Amino acid sequence: MYRIRFHGRGGQGMKTASRILGSAFFGAGYEVQDAPRYGAERRGAPIFAYVRAARETINERGIISRPDLVVVADDTLVPVPASGVLAGVCEHTVLLINTTQTTDAWQHRLNIRSPVITLPASTDLGDRSDLPYIGATCAGAAARLVGVISRDALADAIRTELAALGPQVIERNLENALDAWDLMQAHSGLVTEGGMTGAADYDRPDWADLPFEAARISAPTVYAAANSVEVRTGLWRTLRPVIDYARCNRCWWVCSTFCPDGAIDVADDGTPAIDYDHCKGCMICVAQCPPHAIEAVAEEHAQRDAMTGESP
């Protein structure tokens, strides 16, 4: 059975990617199961989707714990713990990453020996949640990596899954997906079907007996005040608002009042400062600022500029 996981952000089309690949497998005569996994249903938040394909009836369900292929549409997700990109990755697993960096860089950074294939990401992107047609691109590359889906079957699947979106959208997606399929020529068939742990020799589950604990411990209560601060929702951001202090007129209230997350503090002299650990990048401040002193910068560029010491 093929077990494939797609990781991306809300808005990048991972559900669509899983459906295109699912349809393509189905068209190639496979039994299929595909499903998205939602957490926070918000643009930019990590989501994943999965596909199982086999020649016989599929009885497995739910999370894929031992993937044959992990597709990462957005490489900024790899360090986000909640995204679980590396869960269950072993030497058998192929990683396909949409990135500007090299295979070696990823293998070194992740300290893994799994094959890493890169999809050359566009370097000139605005909002990464709009990564254009990345869902179809990922599905196209994945279809070639498994090596059992023809170019025509892939194209048929895209036409089926995107039928409601009209011919123009279908054409663009086809172009991108088929380019990705062609690009993976050298790796066709690299991803192979994984087996299942046999019942004769398996790791025994480490079951524990839950002890009784008094309600002061075992009730679902958060005793700490305001500890949601520890959840760095800034990791969901695909666009970063950056204040140009030369233009800011120190009105002291507009951006901070409109910020739905309370992520803008204002100093006594009226100077605002954005808390990037918790700014989710909604860009409401950008829209509201009267002197247009806040600019939207692609998060990836902002992070790169921060590393090289350049101001955005």
Add this chain to the structure above:
Amino acid sequence: MSRILLTGNAAAAWGARLAGVDYVPAFPITPQTEIIETLAGWIDSGEMDGRLVTLESEHSMITAAGSAAATGVRVFSATSSQGLLYGMEMLYTVAGWRAPFVLVNVSRGLASPITLESDHNDILAARDCGFLQIHCATCQEVLDSTLMAYRLAEDSRVRLPVIVNLDGFYLSFTREPVEIPAAKAAAAFVGDFDPQNTRFRASTPESQAVAVLGGSPYSYFRYETHLAALNGITVYDEISAGFREAFGRDHPAVEAYRAEDAEYLFVMLGSFATKAREAVDRLRDAGWAIGLLRPRLLRPFPEDALRRLLTGRRAVAVIDQNLSMGMGGVLHCELLAALYGHADAPPVVASFIGGLGGRDISAEEFYEIAQTLRRAVDDGRTPPPRLLYTKDEIREIRKLQAVAHVEREELNERH
């Protein structure tokens, strides 16, 4: 007939469409599902006849469903988890009206704590209300069961509403290949709704569901409802035989998977049972004589079929994806009640609680459950109930408690 990829939600909507429903009352907001969205789209575009009306709550939605059914039209509705509980008062009430309709429930764990993923405490909370219950394990079953549910509900020997249950996420959002029956074949199978005397009409006054004082008439009406529900077992068997004949797919009241010569059996409800099928295959590869029983019909409870299928086995593991606080697994309890006092009942019927709030059950856990059964037979002792929960999960909960400052709170209390 065409075989395409459908989610469980879409399969339920197809079931309603092919059953030719006249009226769909719906609470349109969370936790409502894509089932209603799909039907609304079809009705709006003219692909499907019927009227869809939005109501302000599940309580009103179920009232509207029962009321419409009492006029003799075919009614469909859907809900999920907290929504089913919000309508609970009316589930009991409309079942007593003896007005048949079909309600699909997308099973999810209940608050508190709040969660999104599936378990069966919501549907089991509706266990005693008078609705019959069909539990599905695949998206195909969702479609097929919806068609079968109309036959069951409308049969003159039953005349009770039916809930078709599917698991949230594991079926509701999951696409699988589903064969959609041809519209004509589906219509021929379901047939027309003959409402008999259920024909509430304007200008023709009658009182349905009257109040009764004193326990005697009340007992009569309640017990008649129980007898009608029990009739559902025979009626269901007829319907599933007819379905197999018409469509070639078998949906017995109790699925028995590789059970014929099995010494050991898993017993489970719902879609996680397909994981057990996979485990049965692997265990058989390793030499085990093991199988799976999965009741599809939970109300009425197919007691005789289960007893017949369980008699003479060495040991049984009931894996409950639900928890009755202060009692344990509901299915375990019901199975024991069916077996007690009967000759050749399995000496070991062990209880496992797993899959609460969508918690995964791994293949290794199924293997270990089988080993637990074998040890229990060797020792001649039934093991205590086991929650499927690992030491790693305890470590994870300790981390969450640390973030929630639970341990600091405890320290404060000590000082």
